[in-house]
Amino acid sequence: MIVRDVQDPLERLVKLLTMLPGIGERTARRLAYHVLRAPAEYPEDLAHALLEIRGKLCECSSCGNISEQEVCPICSDTSRDPRKLCVVASIQDLQVIERSGSFRGRYFVLHGYVAPLDGLNPEDLDTDHLLSLVRENGVREVIIATNPTVEGEATAGYLAQRLRDEGVKITRIASGIQHGGEIEYSDPVSVARAIDRRDEY
Amino acid sequence: MIVRDVQDPLERLVKLLTMLPGIGERTARRLAYHVLRAPAEYPEDLAHALLEIRGKLCECSSCGNISEQEVCPICSDTSRDPRKLCVVASIQDLQVIERSGSFRGRYFVLHGYVAPLDGLNPEDLDTDHLLSLVRENGVREVIIATNPTVEGEATAGYLAQRLRDEGVKITRIASGIQHGGEIEYSDPVSVARAIDRRDEY
Numbered sequence: 001m002i003v004r005d006v007q008d009p010l011e012r013l014v015k016l017l018t019m020l021p022g023i024g025e026r027t028a029r030r031l032a033y034h035v036l037r038a039p040a041e042y043p044e045d046l047a048h049a050l051l052e053i054r055g056k057l058c059e060c061s062s063c064g065n066i067s068e069q070e071v072c073p074i075c076s077d078t079s080r081d082p083r084k085l086c087v088v089a090s091i092q093d094l095q096v097i098e099r100s101g102s103f104r105g106r107y108f109v110l111h112g113y114v115a116p117l118d119g120l121n122p123e124d125l126d127t128d129h130l131l132s133l134v135r136e137n138g139v140r141e142v143i144i145a146t147n148p149t150v151e152g153e154a155t156a157g158y159l160a161q162r163l164r165d166e167g168v169k170i171t172r173i174a175s176g177i178q179h180g181g182e183i184e185y186s187d188p189v190s191v192a193r194a195i196d197r198r199d200e201y
Numbered sequence: 202m203i204v205r206d207v208q209d210p211l212e213r214l215v216k217l218l219t220m221l222p223g224i225g226e227r228t229a230r231r232l233a234y235h236v237l238r239a240p241a242e243y244p245e246d247l248a249h250a251l252l253e254i255r256g257k258l259c260e261c262s263s264c265g266n267i268s269e270q271e272v273c274p275i276c277s278d279t280s281r282d283p284r285k286l287c288v289v290a291s292i293q294d295l296q297v298i299e300r301s302g303s304f305r306g307r308y309f310v311l312h313g314y315v316a317p318l319d320g321l322n323p324e325d326l327d328t329d330h331l332l333s334l335v336r337e338n339g340v341r342e343v344i345i346a347t348n349p350t351v352e353g354e355a356t357a358g359y360l361a362q363r364l365r366d367e368g369v370k371i372t373r374i375a376s377g378i379q380h381g382g383e384i385e386y387s388d389p390v391s392v393a394r395a396i397d398r399r400d401e402y
Contacts, residue, residue, distance in 0.1 A: 009257045010267065013250040019243070020232050031221050033292055036254055036267060037312065042220065043255050047248035049214040053237055054244050056210045066211065066237060091234050111238065 010036075062133065064109035064126075066091055074098075074107060081105045083140040085133065087159060089113055089147065097145060105143075108133060113151040114158050122158045130159070134166050141169040148175035148193075211237075263334065265310035265327075267292055275299075275307060282306045284341040286334065288360060290314055290348065298346060306344075309334060314352040315359050323359045331360070335367050342370040349376035349394075 006012040010032060017028035035043050059065070060072035067073070074080065084105025088094045094107050108130050114122050134142065144159055146152035160170050176194035177186045186194075207213040211233055218229035236244050260266070261273035268274070275281065285306025289295045295308050309331050315323050335343065345360055347353035361371050377395035378387045387395075 009250065009253045013247075013254050016243075016247045016250050019239075021235050022228065022231070027223065029293065030223070032254065033267070034222050035251060036258060037260070038220075040255060042217075043251040046214075046217045047251045049210065049217050050236060050244040050248045050251075052210045053214050053233065054241060057237060059238070066234070092230065 063107045064091075064111060065094055065107060079104075082137040084143065085137070085139045085141070086143045086145050087130065088145050089152065089155065093145065093147075103143075105141075106137070110146075110155070113146065114155040115151045125155070125158075127159065127162050131162065131166065134163070134168060139168055141171060143171045143173065145173045148173075264308045265292075265312060266295055266308060280305075283338040285344065286338070286340045286342070287344045287346050288331065289346050290353065290356065294346065294348075304344075306342075307338070311347075311356065314347065315356040316352045326356070326359075328360065328363050332363065332367065335364065335369060340369055342372060344372045344374065346374045349374075 006015055013032045013035070014025065014028045017023050017031055018025055023031070035046075057066050057068060058070065060067040060075055061070050062075040063072060065072040065074060069076070081104060084103075085108055086097065086103055086105055087108045087110060088097065089110050089112065091109055094109055097103055097107075110125050110130075112120055112125060114120060114125065133139070142159075142163055144156045146155045146159075156172055160172075163170050174197060175190065176197060177183060177190050183191060183194075207216055214233045214236070215226065215229045218224050218232055219226055224232070236247075258267050258269060259271065261268040261276055262271050263276040264273060266273040266275060270277070282305060285304075286309055287295075287298065287304055287306055288309045288311060289298065290311050290313065292310055295310055298304055298308075311326050311331075313321055313326060315321060315326065334340070343360075343364055345357045347356045347360075357373055361373075364371050375398060376391065377398060378384060378391050384392060384395075
C-alpha cells in the first residue's frame with residue numbers, strides 16, 4: 001500500500017482517512033487533529049474496534065450481509081421463504097427493509113451499483129453468484145430493490161436482463177409519491193410514476 | 202469509557218466513529234461497512250496510524266501547535282519575532298496563515314471558540330497560558346486572528362478584554378470583500394466593513 005511510504009505520521013493518518021467514502025482532505029485533517037487532542041483511550045479504543053470488526057465479522061457467504069457466522073441469521077432462518085430473493089445495493093438498504101418488517105424472504109447484497117461514469121461497470125457486480133443462488137434455492141421471484149435513481153435504475157435494468165432466461169418472476173420495488181408526501185412538492189418523475197402505476201381502489 | 206460496554210463489535214465501532222466531529226450515525230455506519238469490506242491491510246494501517254500519531258506527535262508546550270518535539274519548529278525559530286503573537290482558534294487556521302507567508306511572529310492556538318450556546322464558555326479557553334506567554338516573551342502586539350463570524354468576534358472581544366491591562370497593542374485581522382470577490386455578490390456586513398475600514402490609496 002502506497003500510504004505506508006508516507007513518512008510523516010500525521011500525513012499518513014490524513015491519507016488513510018481520505019480513503020474512506022465521503023471524507024475529503026479537509027475533513028480528514030479535522031478528524032486527525034481531533035484524534036490528536038482526544039483523551040488517550042480514544043485512539044486506542046478506535047484502533048482496537050477497527051481491528052476487532054475484521055476479526056469477528058465477515059460477509060455472509062450466501063447473501064453478502066454482515067454476519068458473525070459464515071451464514072447470516074437471515075439466511076439461516078428456516079421460517080423465511082428462500083424462493084423470494086430481494087436484491088439490494090447495500091447492507092444499509094437491507095437493514096432498512098428488514099426494519100420495515102415487509103419482507104420475509106432472503107436477500108442478495110450487490111455491494112454497489114452500475115455507474116459507468118464512476119468506473120463501476122456491470123462486470124463489477126457479482127451477478128454470477130446471484131444467478132447460482134437463484135438456481136440453487138429454486139427462487140421463484142427476484143425483487144430488485146435498488147434505489148429509483150439513475151444508477152439504481154441502470155442496475156435494475158442490467159439485473160433484469162441477466163435474469164431474463166432464468167424462468168423467475170422479476171419485480172421492481174414501487175416508486176411514486178412517498179408516504180406522507182405532498183403532490184405539490186413532489187418531483188415530476190415521482191408524480192408521473194404515481195399516475196402510471198396507480199392501483200385500483 | 203462507556204463505549205467499552207457496547208458488546209457488539211460493529212456497534213462499538215459505529216459509536217466510536219460518531220464521537221468524531223461532523224460524523225453522525227449514518228455516516229459512521231457507512232464508514233464502518235466500508236472498513237469491513239476494505240482489504241485487510243486498510244484497518245490495520247489505520248489502527249496503526251491512529252496509535253502512532255499519539256506516540257510521535259504532541260502539542261507544542263508554548264503555542265499549542267502540533268509538533269514532534271516539545272516545542273514546535275515555529276516557536277524554536279529564532280528568526281521569528283517573539284514579540285508579535287498571533288492568536289488563532291485552530292491548528293488549521295495557523296497553517297493557512299503560515300502558508301500565506303504574511304506573518305513572521307509566533308502563534309497561540311486557542312483550540313476553540315467562545316460559543317455559549319454550544320456550551321463553550323470563556324473559561325474553557327486557556328487564556329491564563331496566553332497571558333503568561335505575553336508576559337514572558339515581552340509581547341508588544343497580539344493579533345487576534347479568529348474568524349469574522351459570531352463566535353470568532355465574541356472570542357476576539359473576550360480576549361481583547363482579558364488583554365486590556367497587559368499594556369500590549371491588540372489588533373484584529375481585517376475583514377471586508379475577499380480578494381477576487383465581487384461587490385455585487387458580497388454580503389452586506391462585508392461590504393459595510395470594506396467601506397468602514399477603507400485604506401488610503
